[in-house]
Amino acid sequence: MIRMRELRKDFTVRVKAGRLRRTKRTVSAVDGIDLTIEPGEMVGYIGPNGAGKSTTLKMLTGVLAPSSGEVSVFGLTPVPQRTRLALRIGVVFGQRSQLWWDLPLGESFRLLRHIYRVPPAEHETRLRRCRDLLDLDEFLDTPVRQLSLGQRMRGELTAALLHGPRVLFLDEPTIGLDVVSKQAVRSFLAELGASGDVTLVLTTHDLADIERLCDRLVVIDHGRVVHDGSIEALHARYGSRRSLVVDLDEPLPPDFALPGATVTGSAADGHRVTFALDGTSAGTAVAGLVAVASVRDLSVVEPDIEDVVARLYQAG
Template identity: 70%
Template sequence: MKVIEARGLRKEFVVRVKAGAIRRQKRVVAAVDGVDLAIERGEMVGYLGPNGAGKSTTLKMLTGVLMPSGGDVRVCGFTPVPQRVKLARRIGVVFGQRSQLWWDLPLGDSFDLLRHIYRVPAAEHALRLDRCRDLLDLDAFMQTPVRQLSLGQRMRGELTAALLHGPEILFLDEPTIGLDVVSKQAVRGFLAELGEKGDTTMILTTHDLADIERLCQRIVVIDHGRVVHDGTIQALHDRYRSRRRVIADFDEPIQTDIRLPGVELESSTGTRLIFAVDEVGPLISQLTQIGSLRDLSIAEPEIEDVISRLYLSS
């Protein structure tokens, strides 16, 4: 079942640009320019793009914050803006730069207020809160005012707040921005476990591609307001012929001329050979025959590299 359907989704803004020493003239800019998107229940989708590509604008239209300039969009069966009150009960939103918690109240009091706002039965609320307290380790700061929380603690609180009413879709806009390594691991682990259950659809926008690799089976890349890729990470690697690297260290310097289809020698420095390869198996078989192999490692292609190549080509 599709929980998000968008066809020709468009958002235009009017900006004023310089047209002389003191004159300004209006110009229409399309922040989102004809996006088609269909997302099934339970999917975890990474929504990527450079700054200004239209990621956050898309999320704001899907959540009912912004009215589209054109196109059709349905989220959980609702049209977001005119039915945003009904939609709000079916979605959760986490924006890394904005808070839905009460700044001067203890974290636990914010959770209790949200229960009343969303009219969640007490037993359901307690069950979900207990799960989040356990998985996100909230107990140590449940009675701390939100303004005194660290960024990592507040983000764990934001995730909990977004989930207490049992949303069908969770929109995450830069959820790990500014977090330390430990906090990032806690948030990623929680989201991964949530996604494995298949009950919650997640749409994640981020510049931290480690989040995408860990969490998302599908990525949608947007640039200049248009979708330029919709598929798996592997499909993106295949599209740009990203290749793994095999690093072979020998006990003694090696002089070799390995010629195999899909294998390219990138560097040879004494006892170390580095190859870019399509298939690892045939190369490893050859390497074991040409000398005393001390160490062998395989480096997966960097998603940052292929994403940057996609941006440059779009």
């Protein structure tokens, strides 16, 4: 579906070299990316600010031409074949709009049907599905400029899908949204991805989006891929561990040791202890505790992906 080989994008910038002089310097926003994305995959594409995420998406959608390397989507080269490609992809940039600000939302959808030459029956079927899943009916007749950010983003997603794209590129789709709007957008995208009809490529700084939606995680830094695999593989690579938090009736003996677990925290009175599970399951750890202590309550805490990714960025 998507193929990148030694993909590069260089920009020339002017930097200060004295009081009055400036010199040119070449900056590589994307520095030799090799990546293949198969049909139906849901891929999270993340990295720190300036890592090259948006630049990559712009090359995949034909907005920017690569400096070198190869890129293809559906076997098409994005820049010279941009018109043909546009009929097969949907794009949502969180801070850009493809809707007409002075028109009601429903009129924007009708205009898009004519632009993409979608048969009326197909358009109506897709629009009805989006109306049901994204609750669009209450503001279809409202001019776009009067919509809240959450309402507009639901409209942007609908607009990107009305022509039946096979690939959906999303750049920060939940940026600035409130909790309710984020939940609506995530639920919609999860159902869309579960159908297997659309390949999803998502860039975001909100890692809850990645955990909810994506089976595969690609992390880039300084324009290069530093991780490509599952979220579980990322946790394993960077030593993330589940935690077991236990509330006890009485403190544990001073010499107590739980095989496969390490104490990482303890309340002053010793009644709450946190264990990092290094090489054992939560069930085995709980069984070992119950055998020697009176357990009042317990919880298993999954590793925080934000902490893992932060450590990855800091590792450089």
